Amino acid sequence: MKLNAEELKKDFPILKRKIYDHEIVYLDNAASSQKPQVVIDAIADYYSNHNANVHRGLHTLSEEATELYENARKTVADFIGAVPQEVIFTKGATESLNRVAINWALHNLGKDDIILTTDFEHHSNLIPWQEKARIVGAKLEFVEADEKGEVSAKQFKDKFEEFGTRIKLAAVTHASNVLGTILPVKEICKIAKEYGAKVSVDGAQAIPHLNVNVQSLGCDFYSFSGHKMLGPMGIGVLWIKRDLLEGLEPYEFGGGMIDEVSFDAATWAAAPEKFEAGTPNVEGALGLATAIEYLEKIGMDNIREHEIELNMVLLNELQKIKEVRILGPLDPTKRTGLVSFALDGLHAHDIAAVLSGLGIAVRSGHHCAMPYHVKKGFSATTRASYYLYNTQEDIEALIAGIKEAIKTFS
Template sequence: MANSINDSYQDFPILDQKVNGERLAYLDNAATAQKPQQVIDSLVHFYEHDNANVHRGVHTLAERATEQYEAARTKVQHFINAKNHNEIIFTKGCTDGLNLVAATYGEQNIHEGDEIVITIMEHHSNLIPWQQLAIKKHATLKYIELTPEGTLDMEDAKRKITDRTKIVSVAHASNVLGTVNPLKELAKIAHEHGAVIVGDGAQSVPHMPVDVQDLDVDFYAFSGHKMMSPTGIGVLYGKADLLRAMPPYQYGGEMINTVHRDETTFADIPFKFEAGTQNIAGAIALGTAVDYLEEIGMENVEKKEQEIVDYVLPKLEALPYITVYGPQDPAQHTGVIAFNMDNLHPHDVATALDAEGVAVRAGHHCAQPLMEALGVSATTRASFYFYNSKKDADQLINAIKATKEFFNGGTI
């Protein structure tokens, strides 16, 4: 492992390459993070030495695989400070976890006339499951709006969450605006009205310390791949009593106690929600990513990203042809920075930046209602992680200036 967080890029083999003849500046971390050698090694080691199915075999490899799989669960438990390891369910990713809650807890507890409250800044994965549930159950879906500064309007939250509200589901950090929502405060409001609260941690868990007991969230979902694990592994945290009362999500192997011709009894949590063979290697590699992040320290990850934002955001805002969305104050902004260039479509911007070796995302970022609220059809988004540097930030700024020159103020 690299000696300091500033050298951590050395742990990521993919970063050491040229793209279009230029040094790669990977600034698409909100879409997916790169993987350090340690995580890659962990995957390879598992398949080379320990691969077996878990919880069923009595042979040595099966024991090793089971032990490592469950150790990963415990690592995740401590990482987000869950009370018990059985509150950690392995999923395919954040989307899978949110769908699980909507399809089980939501299906069981939402009835005609009930309200589900989300925010206008939700990613489609924390929007469509609730929208479709509301349609099916003849319930009402309500959106908490933004303040003019691009933060969540907490006065609106207090108005929208009522005694009819059964579920509140909110992004902990926005994948577009770079804001962190006051999840703890929202949880308190939701609980005062007898509702449960679901946190979408896709953009928060990789970037800041998260304590699910302190937040007092009832459910909390996140993806492994955005925190340097392989794709196809994620986590759903749920309070044990809620998880126990919920019906299973899927049926199949590994989630049962006994099966008879006409009836089945289900396994206890978390296994009740892990039907079929899981992404065992992915879960173990997620455990390795957790080890890596804990070695650095999440406070340090947060601090490093803040340093980069403090450096790059004022430089971006100083360019007269750039509009930055979300808070303009670097202290209020995460490493996710969405912006537009006057007269130039985000797709053209992203193609031009790519030619300069800078990888960014362009589009609606799976947040079309938010784009509508912002009055744009798309934005360009640069998103930083702790292994990025001021050098990457400079490369972005220089590439934007070169793009401006290339198009010479034309188009659109």
């Protein structure tokens, strides 16, 4: 069923705000999405009625908080086709990716081993690998986006054919936060398996927009944040394939993650507790679970269809403006709901400032993908990113704003 973005807007209290007397047009969803009232209410209800520390008390509030927390884990697991034991709550995609680097890479990579990635990754899926590679003497190898801003499974295959089993890990984004490009992750996983390599997927820009099933993707680790998918900030997920859970060392040590402790040593609880030392972010987890239930009610396929329609409108309109250079695929079905672009003779910050004056929120800068921007000769680009509550009118307002910016600065 086609979604009604105008109706959905009403579920998001912040979208009723006016900015400089303009209706807010929020097009910065790739940075963080807005929150529906149900998510805000779920968090308020938790603190109003159920708050206590989890896993530790036998009293009613602690039991209720534990149940809410563990039910949230089950909701997340069902959403991505996993089992609850494989779902580790973190504070966001950045922490999840760092955990793979620390818990797995540091223990499993050695001198001259290779981590295969792309040249347009978010810094959170680049720097953790750079740092661990430096410590163990491993190297990074990059698959480069072509002129359309796409990468093919064949490019990954070529790298595996060249470097063989020296590639121990493919660390790739599922969808690019700069190009919008959706990567052929399933095929990449298949190729990596043939060479015995593990695959860590950065799903931060994919999971809010696509139907994701970690089993059918065939990856080993999948990381994402709650705040880009209508959930609160400070909560994220690291999914770890079940076979790997036992062999992985904890990352932090303390309360809640032990089996037995003596003055000399300790043994660990089973996953997921083993990876969640200390008091967890209970309200974050249940806020995320509520966001997932909201998304499921609308339907991920409907959200995808809506975003492809918005892609179509925006890409068409942008191509009519001669000063515009679009990053990423021109095929609206090959990207998630975001478009980054540069305007000849106009700095991205100036465009964003003009748009902000009109109540339109976009992002300008290098979007945490500085190496790609530098390589392509862009000091900065402007990124419009939308979600289920954005309408065609929002895109039209953006186009009118871009034209106004061009007029203002020419």
